[in-house]
Amino acid sequence: MSGRGSRVPVGRAGRLRLRRNLATALRGADLLERKLRLLLDRERVARRAAQDAGRVWRERMSEADTWLVRGVLLGGEGALAEAVPADRARVEVRWAALMGVRHPEAVSCTGPVRSPEEQTPPNTALAHAERAYRAAIRAATEHAAQQAAADLLAAEAARTRQRVRALNRHWIPRLRRELTAVELALEEAEHEEAVRRRWAASHGAR
Template identity: 80%
Template sequence: MNARARRVPAGRAGRLRLRRSLATAVRGADLLERKLRLLLDREHRARRAAEDADRVWRRTLAEAETWLVRGVLLGGEGALAGAAPAERARVDVRWSVLMGVRHPAVVSWTDPVRSAWERTPSNTALAHAETAYRAAARAAAELAVHRAAAELLAAEAVRTRQRVRALRRHWIPRLREDLAVAELALEEAEHEEAVRRRWAAGHGARRTRR
């Protein structure tokens, strides 16, 4: 008796157990494939959002640096001293869960508010630079959120794909082979039992006639 034959449960109960295991494995593979499609779709959207945020960040950062240079040329480096508001910007990240994967989904940005006693930019160029830097910072926050989400979703997609591959290529074929062996063994056992019954019935009839 080989290793596979020893592993296959005997009898009708064993065959039923194999059928249930096979059905569970197939259903599990189907659900994992659905999960994989959802993960890949959300990852794709996160990467597109990250690309958009990256373009905005690069554009606004370049714009801010241009205005900053102009502002310094107009007012000197001393114009930067104390020009930034004391209050800091606030960034809040809302998390979401997709198929068990927790990932950052939305970022909200609250600009700092300059109090009445704080200095304002000394020239228009610095005012434009401040506005552009705030836009760049917002875009950087969105970029970070979307990139992090894409990486988390991609990592789970890799694990899910591996599980699907293990089920489709190894576990399900093995269960099908085991089920075929079990059904063949049960068919042979039932055939042998039928032969024995016919032999016993014929032998009993001959004894009765004697």
């Protein structure tokens, strides 16, 4: 082959090798294009899910902030301190793989659990704020997981697109050119051999 000092193979063995290489490159390009379509489809799903979760996250945060202000106005900052549970939220991410790309598939969020000894929110506004903040946390984790999945899939899609482009724009055309050159050389050699045989046959018959 051409490039990096290599030569185009000659003869029937060279033609066979080029045909095999071309068939392999064509199959590889087809597989990579299928992979690219799958990655882009899954990325679009993850992007939409991230956008939806982000919208819910902002809505719940706005709602929670509104209730928080009302609760503090009603009970003071001391009421807010009493309403915060000591436990923390817990997040678990389930991972999956698509075409070799490991990415977050789903996420579960468990809100903080208030022990029996802890006080509940002292007024209704703070209770509403707590529920809204819990919902905001769940939406935030969903948004983060889907956004991460979309970014990972997009990065692999970009790498796959580059490989497809390299095959379709460089390797496959080059293999076809080299195969054409070898086939033409073989045809010329076979034609010349046929001419020599006819010449030899005609002169040998005299």
